[in-house]
Amino acid sequence: SDLASNKIDSLKDRPFRGMSQLHDLLLSHNEIEYIPHDSFTGLSKLQVLDLESNRISYIHQDAFASVPNLQDLNLGNNVFPDLPHKGLKNLLHIKTFNNPNLKVFPPPEVFPKIQSLVLGYAYHCCAFLPLVPPSISPQVQDLVIFPKPSEIDMSIWNSTNLFPYYGKYMYYPSNATDWLQLFSSNSVNSTVSPFKHIEYCVT
Secondary structure, eight states: OBOTTSOOOOOOSOTTTTOTTOOEEEOOSSOOOEEOTTTTTTOTTOOEEEOOSSOOOEEOTTTTTTOTTOOEEEOOSOOOSOOOOTTOTTOOEEEOOSOTTOOOOOOGGGOTTOOEEEESSGGGGGGGSOOSOTTSOOSSSOEEEEEOGGGSOGGGOOTTOBOTTTGGGEEOOTTOHHHHGGGSHHHHTOSSOSOTTEEEEEO
16 A cells, blocks of 8 residues: 555554555655554554655554564654564564664564665664674675765776675675775674774665
8 A cells, every 4th residue: 555645644543454454555755753552453464564754753662563474664764763673573674774863773683584674874784794704604695885975986886896705795886995894804703893984784
């Protein structure tokens, strides 16, 4: 159901009751400020939920408990400080980019099936990166790192350049010489984040 750009400002009082067969719910570019505990009650088969570019400042801890089959969640471009994870154990893809208030991101164990993440802070990625030699298959299949626009000319992005430690799993811009060294053999075994220059990352 595509309800994007409809000036929706509230999800109170179980607005989607009676829509149990709904698989996709697109609510991006509205004016939603908070998500109550019963916002998605009745959507037991929901798989895709897009809430990008609203004004969300609060999400109830049980907001996603009623959507256990959710696989793709987009919460990018909002301002909430906490991300509840109850009900998100089957999540495959999550986006929380452009959220300055989300300082702490849930740990990997609460997303056992996660395949891709688009996150707002570089250090959010660290726990999801396989800090092991490349001979061991990483949990996350793809990693793309984007520096700030001031640090690189994005027009010359070259996805054919492969970083030696992760082979096909990592792509990087061809002129990223200054920060390319961050994934040296020392940083592979380090618990310190090497991503201090990254605007956001996709894993």
